[in-house]
Amino acid sequence: MISVVICSVDAAKFRAASGCYGRLLASEPHEIVGIHDARGLCEGYNRGAAKARGELLLFSHDDVEFLAPDFAAKVVRSLETDDVVGVAGTSRLISARWAKAGPPWVFGQVAHISAFGGRTFEIALFGAPSRRVGGMQALDGLWFGCRREAWETVRFDEDTFDGFHLYDLDFTFRAHLAGLSVAVRTDLYPIHVSRGAYDARWEKYAERFVKKHGGSLHPMRPRMFHVGGAEALTRAEAVALMTPPHWAAQGGE
Numbered sequence: 001m002i003s004v005v006i007c008s009v010d011a012a013k014f015r016a017a018s019g020c021y022g023r024l025l026a027s028e029p030h031e032i033v034g035i036h037d038a039r040g041l042c043e044g045y046n047r048g049a050a051k052a053r054g055e056l057l058l059f060s061h062d063d064v065e066f067l068a069p070d071f072a073a074k075v076v077r078s079l080e081t082d083d084v085v086g087v088a089g090t091s092r093l094i095s096a097r098w099a100k101a102g103p104p105w106v107f108g109q110v111a112h113i114s115a116f117g118g119r120t121f122e123i124a125l126f127g128a129p130s131r132r133v134g135g136m137q138a139l140d141g142l143w144f145g146c147r148r149e150a151w152e153t154v155r156f157d158e159d160t161f162d163g164f165h166l167y168d169l170d171f172t173f174r175a176h177l178a179g180l181s182v183a184v185r186t187d188l189y190p191i192h193v194s195r196g197a198y199d200a201r202w203e204k205y206a207e208r209f210v211k212k213h214g215g216s217l218h219p220m221r222p223r224m225f226h227v228g229g230a231e232a233l234t235r236a237e238a239v240a241l242m243t244p245p246h247w248a249a250q251g252g253e
Contacts, residue, residue, distance in 0.1 A: 002030040003054030007044035008062035017062045024071040041167040042156035049151050058145040067189035067239050083150040083180035086139030087190050088126055093137040094218045096206035102225035107133045107184045109242045111191045121238045125228035128186040128244055136182040141168025142192045150180055165205040189239050
């Protein structure tokens with residue numbers, strides 16, 4: 001069974017996300033586990049995973065949509081070979097912001113609803129050399145999945161990260177440090193409504209993250225770089241823009 005764990009205090013968003021996953025996972029035994037009173041995402045995700053019955057655990061924001069029609073098959077296949085899978089991440093973690101290493105160490109593709117009227121899609125193209133990119137050290141938390149034994153091995157650190165920031169980097173980086181296989185899947189075509197806010201609250205947890213993991217981070221200094229981007233007018237166009245021509249020569253994966 002696949003268990004989708006969603007922490008949400010917005011009934012409309014939770015209903016929409018549940019409907020989306022219900023359609024995507026219709027071919028697989030699945031359940032939606034909603035946590036509506038989380039004290040923080042680590043606490044909420046741990047509680048949700050403990051309640052869940054599935055062997056495959058998907059941790060999702062409540063404002064994510066996926067456009068891949070074969071989402072279920074890809075997720076199941078991915079978690080047969082990898083312990084943890086996400087949609088964006090880095091193979092070289094140098095700070096509390098996973099993308100700071102820049103190319104060629106960042107991977108994934110994520111579309112956002114345009115901030116200008118919400119009528120188009122702004123696509124962040126970090127890197128998609130293939131449909132699956134292994135060797136990740138950390139993943140973005142908008143969505144990632146893992147095998148139950150991976151969660152049991154790592155678990156979310158709800159004592160250190162008792163709010164809503166850095167839960168994702170801490171979990172996935174510790175999975176990497178524990179020797180688990182962490183990968184990015186670039187062909188799930190996610191749309192994420194919200195964007196990260198690097199405010200004072202984020203800075204508080206970033207300091208905790210660096211204090212905890214500073215000795216394990218790569219010493220490279222952050223560089224200035226620009227993430228590749230594109231604008232799509234429709235969902236179909238977004239999928240087309242996130243499907244590089246070179247994938248055809250590579251086959252299924």
